[in-house]
Amino acid sequence: MQIKDRNTEFPNRRRLEVEEIEYNENGEIEVLLVEVKRDEGEVYEEGTQINATNLDLIIRSKVTEILSMSDEERVEYDASKIELEVDVEAITQDFPLPTKGINGSSIVWSVEGEGIEIEENIAKVNRKLYEQNPLLKARVSYGSAEAIQVFHVTVLLREMTPSERVEQDSNDLKIDTKVTTDFTLPSAGSNGSSITWVVKTGTSITITGNTANVHNGEIDAYSTLEATITYESVTTTKNFVVEVICFLPKTYAVSWTQEKGSLKTDELTIASSNGEKLYIEVENNYSSAIEVSIKANDSSLVKVEVKETTDLNAMMGTSYVEYTFTVHIYLSSDREIKLGSLNGSVKYYYASITPDD
Numbered sequence: 001m002q003i004k005d006r007n008t009e010f011p012n013r014r015r016l017e018v019e020e021i022e023y024n025e026n027g028e029i030e031v032l033l034v035e036v037k038r039d040e041g042e043v044y045e046e047g048t049q050i051n052a053t054n055l056d057l058i059i060r061s062k063v064t065e066i067l068s069m070s071d072e073e074r075v076e077y078d079a080s081k082i083e084l085e086v087d088v089e090a091i092t093q094d095f096p097l098p099t100k101g102i103n104g105s106s107i108v109w110s111v112e113g114e115g116i117e118i119e120e121n122i123a124k125v126n127r128k129l130y131e132q133n134p135l136l137k138a139r140v141s142y143g144s145a146e147a148i149q150v151f152h153v154t155v156l157l158r159e160m161t162p163s164e165r166v167e168q169d170s171n172d173l174k175i176d177t178k179v180t181t182d183f184t185l186p187s188a189g190s191n192g193s194s195i196t197w198v199v200k201t202g203t204s205i206t207i208t209g210n211t212a213n214v215h216n217g218e219i220d221a222y223s224t225l226e227a228t229i230t231y232e233s234v235t236t237t238k239n240f241v242v243e244v245i246c247f248l249p250k251t252y253a254v255s256w257t258q259e260k261g262s263l264k265t266d267e268l269t270i271a272s273s274n275g276e277k278l279y280i281e282v283e284n285n286y287s288s289a290i291e292v293s294i295k296a297n298d299s300s301l302v303k304v305e306v307k308e309t310t311d312l313n314a315m316m317g318t319s320y321v322e323y324t325f326t327v328h329i330y331l332s333s334d335r336e337i338k339l340g341s342l343n344g345s346v347k348y349y350y351a352s353i354t355p356d357d
Helices: 055-067 071-080 162-172
Strands: 014-023 029-038 106-112 116-119 122-125 135-142 145-152 194-201 205-208 211-214 221-231 234-244 251-257 265-271 278-284 290-295 301-308 320-331 338-349
Touching: 071 135, 071 145, 106 116, 162 221, 162 234, 194 205, 205 221, 251 265, 265 278, 265 320, 265 338, 278 290, 278 301, 290 320, 301 338
Parallel strands: 251 338
Antiparallel strands: 014 029, 106 135, 116 122, 135 145, 194 221, 205 211, 221 234, 265 301, 278 320, 290 301, 320 338
């Protein structure tokens, strides 16, 4: 039952919910126990103005109206008027659940999904590190009639604890473990942790600020890097064993003296020191004069064959010419890792010219 709040207009409406009525011998209301609640938001229907002279009549009228409802009407009306004492789109804490409808229906609650459990008509909220969207179901019943009212609610995610931040940032932390050149080390995690680095073992890497300085040698070498992940007073460490790939030969050179009718051939072998498979690509700008081919690519022992072509063998000249090509070397397992490039050259002397010593 809506009543006017003093002489204000339609907003700020109070609502009386009748809890108990006692009558005297003359059938007049002697005791009226009500609970006063306030409707939130805009109210567009005018309420009932109550004073001492009309109170008994109004209450009798409302009681008669309620008693004349069928069970079905009663539960449908009560279901439509259920209000939750919480913002259903931004739930952060426990809240009570009503057990009685406006017209006396009983309300029993259940829940589907994660984020809320019901204990003694209290919605117990369990916030997690992600948003949850359970369904709250109110079963409204009176006599043989029953209705279901469903509430779609959102339980907001909670803040991570410092320990959770450190653990997650540690789990997410990754760096390259096969390197040939300097690289940058992460200094912060995505959840706010700070990250610092030291070299625990090995001399093939040194650290300056957040840069890992790589010192290649003639053989592959290993260094252990330790990351310290910290948020507030919580800290943990994580180690990475990083392989520094050795220097590869930078140049290849061969000299040939022309012999008419006889084609020269030379072979370059590229091998990994630890059995790692290699992948080779060749740039040859003089394919009509020299032919550069690859044998056993994607293996730990790749051969590059350089051959004189018939076109070159038939050429005439009084001096020499030089032809160049480039070999690019990658890890076969990860072709994003380039181990280096090798510059090759063939110096070709015509038959009348003898190469210098």
